[in-house]
Amino acid sequence: MPIERRALREQVRDELLARMRTGAVTPGEGINEVQLAAEIGVSRTPLREALIALETEGQIDSESGKGFRFAALSAREFEELAPVISALEGLAIELSPVPEMQKLGVRLAALASDFDSESAAHAMIMTRDDEWHGVMLGACPNERLLALIATVRQSFHRYESLLVPDEAIVSRVAAEHAAIARCLIDGDIPGAREALEVNWVNGAKRILMQSSSSYLTD
Amino acid sequence: MPIERRALREQVRDELLARMRTGAVTPGEGINEVQLAAEIGVSRTPLREALIALETEGQIDSESGKGFRFAALSAREFEELAPVISALEGLAIELSPVPEMQKLGVRLAALASDFDSESAAHAMIMTRDDEWHGVMLGACPNERLLALIATVRQSFHRYESLLVPDEAIVSRVAAEHAAIARCLIDGDIPGAREALEVNWVNGAKRILMQSSSSYLTD
DNA sequence: ACTAGGAATACTGAATACAGAACCGCAAGC
DNA sequence: GCTTGCGGTTCTGTATTCAGTATTCCTAGT
Numbered sequence: 156m157p158i159e160r161r162a163l164r165e166q167v168r169d170e171l172l173a174r175m176r177t178g179a180v181t182p183g184e185g186i187n188e189v190q191l192a193a194e195i196g197v198s199r200t201p202l203r204e205a206l207i208a209l210e211t212e213g214q215i216d217s218e219s220g221k222g223f224r225f226a227a228l229s230a231r232e233f234e235e236l237a238p239v240i241s242a243l244e245g246l247a248i249e250l251s252p253v254p255e256m257q258k259l260g261v262r263l264a265a266l267a268s269d270f271d272s273e274s275a276a277h278a279m280i281m282t283r284d285d286e287w288h289g290v291m292l293g294a295c296p297n298e299r300l301l302a303l304i305a306t307v308r309q310s311f312h313r314y315e316s317l318l319v320p321d322e323a324i325v326s327r328v329a330a331e332h333a334a335i336a337r338c339l340i341d342g343d344i345p346g347a348r349e350a351l352e353v354n355w356v357n358g359a360k361r362i363l364m365q366s367s368s369s370y371l372t373d
Numbered sequence: 374m375p376i377e378r379r380a381l382r383e384q385v386r387d388e389l390l391a392r393m394r395t396g397a398v399t400p401g402e403g404i405n406e407v408q409l410a411a412e413i414g415v416s417r418t419p420l421r422e423a424l425i426a427l428e429t430e431g432q433i434d435s436e437s438g439k440g441f442r443f444a445a446l447s448a449r450e451f452e453e454l455a456p457v458i459s460a461l462e463g464l465a466i467e468l469s470p471v472p473e474m475q476k477l478g479v480r481l482a483a484l485a486s487d488f489d490s491e492s493a494a495h496a497m498i499m500t501r502d503d504e505w506h507g508v509m510l511g512a513c514p515n516e517r518l519l520a521l522i523a524t525v526r527q528s529f530h531r532y533e534s535l536l537v538p539d540e541a542i543v544s545r546v547a548a549e550h551a552a553i554a555r556c557l558i559d560g561d562i563p564g565a566r567e568a569l570e571v572n573w574v575n576g577a578k579r580i581l582m583q584s585s586s587s588y589l590t591d
Numbered sequence: 592a593c594t595a596g597g598a599a600t601a602c603t604g605a606a607t608a609c610a611g612a613a614c615c616g617c618a619a620g621c
Numbered sequence: 622g623c624t625t626g627c628g629g630t631t632c633t634g635t636a637t638t639c640a641g642t643a644t645t646c647c648t649a650g651t
Contacts (some may be wrong), residue, residue, distance in 0.1 A: 187631095187632075188632075188633075189632080199633095203633095203634090219634090220631080220632095220633065220634085221632090222633055222634090
């Protein structure tokens, strides 16, 4: 078996992302490097390297002389992210060969109905949604685009994880997924893109509506 | 005057980008940290921090145990970047209020004709093009999108800087800029988006065609 | 002569140590 | 009473040091 040998900073990065997603840290909170490093069980160096990586991804802010802080959640940014992901994933669809997409469409439809029948916990929703979009992007040959999508999606996920208040959304997401899958099967790329856009923008709106008094700043 | 106090890693990052753009380093070249740190005049730590930041931006690769290396230039990636930028900037236009864009359109048209009349050196082309796109994005309220565009543009610029072989392209770029500006003035957003896409994709193709035996790998 | 093995070297990755800047509190002066 | 200057403390930002690992070169054996 290929034993995993990843750089420490990568593991720290994942740990930080996990903490941000689970709400173990409060958005906007300042970071004490020695303390956090001790908690995680590494020294300051790999922690700082992970922080810097996350900073360039937009998940963490820093100010010279004041150190790092977990990025605050703003309704504004959340709304900004939706059209960006939508556009990027739409482009990914457009760049994918149509026959491939039609094949994938079948799998996507199946996944969408699975999704529907499931009484889903929060974590499960996220995992399923990830899986679904992962399949959808499977035929896109543009590596760079996929990398971009991954990072933007991660930012978006943080909001979802912390704000999504109930499971009522599942059926609706499933419906939207099904719609997209249907378009893809038919080879109707513009239709799929439109459905995708609706999916994302509606998703963001929905979440914002339902977000009870929370971490949101503006 | 507000005296500049930037983190050292930011300055190092800029220096590295400058070296990559001017061709002072060869793409794909491995990086000796102590040597490079000495050259730049800082210690290894801020250099590594800059390297990690650039790595998450996709400008530098790293492999555990083998250290960092300047990202290789591939025709494939270059072609991949064009539609991404095109989609992102197109989205930015769409998100900008139409009246604002019409106002900006006038300035853009003026800049485009300036561009045309100028016998431009390479550096000047880049600066002008940057300026032009900067103005075009001036009315977009989506901060996150703008940040994304900036990083992707930087990747693209590296290719342009190293591959653009002659100045014949100027007039053509100017023509395309003018076309976009015209659409914007008319409030014809779809037209502008299409012109933009043509601008980017043609730009990439053009550069690739003319790139004499160079750093490109695949 | 060519290959395999091992030692030496060089470089990365991580930890620690140090210097310097930014906040907090308190006291003194206006 | 409010402001302003000073001192201490805490934390960041940078340098230095250490350990672990990959690579290379040399030697010995087939």
